[in-house]
Amino acid sequence: MPSHSASIFSISTGSTEPIYRQLVSQVQRQVAGGQLAPGDAMPSVRDVARTLALNPLTVSKAYSLLESEGLLQRRRGLGMWVADIGARKGSSATMRAEMLRPTLERAAVEAAQLEIDPKTALSIFAKILKGKR
Amino acid sequence: MPSHSASIFSISTGSTEPIYRQLVSQVQRQVAGGQLAPGDAMPSVRDVARTLALNPLTVSKAYSLLESEGLLQRRRGLGMWVADIGARKGSSATMRAEMLRPTLERAAVEAAQLEIDPKTALSIFAKILKGKR
DNA sequence: TGTAGTGTATTAGTTAGATATAACACTACA
DNA sequence: TGTAGTGTTATATCTAACTAATACACTACA
Numbered sequence: 384m385p386s387h388s389a390s391i392f393s394i395s396t397g398s399t400e401p402i403y404r405q406l407v408s409q410v411q412r413q414v415a416g417g418q419l420a421p422g423d424a425m426p427s428v429r430d431v432a433r434t435l436a437l438n439p440l441t442v443s444k445a446y447s448l449l450e451s452e453g454l455l456q457r458r459r460g461l462g463m464w465v466a467d468i469g470a471r472k473g474s475s476a477t478m479r480a481e482m483l484r485p486t487l488e489r490a491a492v493e494a495a496q497l498e499i500d501p502k503t504a505l506s507i508f509a510k511i512l513k514g515k516r
Numbered sequence: 517m518p519s520h521s522a523s524i525f526s527i528s529t530g531s532t533e534p535i536y537r538q539l540v541s542q543v544q545r546q547v548a549g550g551q552l553a554p555g556d557a558m559p560s561v562r563d564v565a566r567t568l569a570l571n572p573l574t575v576s577k578a579y580s581l582l583e584s585e586g587l588l589q590r591r592r593g594l595g596m597w598v599a600d601i602g603a604r605k606g607s608s609a610t611m612r613a614e615m616l617r618p619t620l621e622r623a624a625v626e627a628a629q630l631e632i633d634p635k636t637a638l639s640i641f642a643k644i645l646k647g648k649r
Numbered sequence: 650t651g652t653a654g655t656g657t658a659t660t661a662g663t664t665a666g667a668t669a670t671a672a673c674a675c676t677a678c679a
Numbered sequence: 680t681g682t683a684g685t686g687t688t689a690t691a692t693c694t695a696a697c698t699a700a701t702a703c704a705c706t707a708c709a
Contacts, residue, residue: 400532401696409629416631428656438698440584445655460655460706479630480640487637491644493619496542498549503573504620506611507580508641511624512634534666561686566694571668593676593685656708663698669691676685 419465
C-alpha cells in the first residue's frame, strides 16, 4: 500500500476549469487507470496545497467530493486513502474508454469546424500520442 | 457575401468554459476553416442573444475581443463582418492543425492517466470521427 | 503527556463571469 | 422625417470559485 506525494497532481492555473475540478478528475482517471490503487494513501491536504501553491480548502473541497463519490475514504486524524470498495483494481476497458470519450468528441467537433478531415485529425493525434510516452 | 444566422453558434451552459470564450473560439475555428469567409455578415448581437437565451452584453464581449484580434470588423450602425485583411480564405493546413492540437494533447494526457494505450485511443477517436459526419 | 500531523469548520474578502435595465450614437429605408 | 435595427456604454446585482486566517477534534508516536 504505497503512499503518494503531491506530484500525482498537475494543475493549470490558466485554464477556465476550476482547480478543485481538475483535482477531482485527475484522481478519477488515475483510480480508473490503476495508478492509484485501493489502500494507497493520498497526499495530505496541506502537502498538496504547499506544493501546488493552493489554498488547503481548495484541496479539501476536491477530497470531500471524491469521498462522497466513494473513491476516497477518510480516516480521522490520519488522512485520506483510496477506497477499496469491491477491492477493484482500476476499471474495465469499456468504462475507461467512456471516460476518454467527452474530450475526443470535443476534438471531433473542433476538427469539423476547422475543416480538418478525419484522416488528418487521426494522424495528428497519433503523433501526439507517440511523443507523450 | 452571405450573411449568417445565430445557428452558427452552439454553446454548452454546463461547461466551465465562459460563454463568451466559447463564442470566440468557435468564430476563430470557423474563420480558419473557411465556413466564415471574408465579407460575410455576422449575426447581430441581439439575434444571437435571443436565439441562445444570452445577455446581449455577453455576445458583445465576444465580438469585441474578435474585433481587437482583427477577425471581425465593425461597421457603425450596421453590425459586424468577417474582416478581409489580406483577403485570406481560411488558414493554412498547418495553422489549422496547430489550433486542434491543445484539445488532442489534453486527450493524450487523459488517455495516459486512464492507462489506455495509443492504439486503443486512436480507434476510439476514429469511431467518433466516423459518426460525426 | 506533549508534539506534530490529519481533515474540517468558521468567517470574511476578492475576483471573474453573467445578468438586468436603460440610454446613447449611428445607419438604412420606407 | 420617422422608425427600426446596428454595437456600445453605464450602473447595479448575483453567483461560483478561490483565498486568508484562525480554531477545532482527532490520531500516532517519541
